[in-house]
Amino acid sequence: MKTKIVKSCYGTWMAETQTELTDELHFNITTMKRHSGNITTTAQVGKKDGFFFIYEPFKDFSVTLICSSTRCTKLAVERQHSEALGMLEGVQAQALDHYNRAALPLYY
16 A cells, blocks of 8 residues: 655645555545545545556445545645545445445346
């Protein structure tokens, strides 16, 4: 698990952590300032294809972990991101449950 904290293309701080969920699925946790002005931390599961992270909306797991209305400084992003990483174990269990339920047949 590696975390990088950089300035985004919009000039605000953002943090990103990627880790494996299964052999095929990868977990991406991102903390950044949104257009609403809030700092938001989201967790998404997708597939990694070379340098690309492929996430399919409405199919792959996605959840908003934390949303705060503080000023977007490097320290604020670091704190919120580390708080979200503390939730990682529980969120990974939710994501695995999401994919296990998706594999079940619709009719028994």
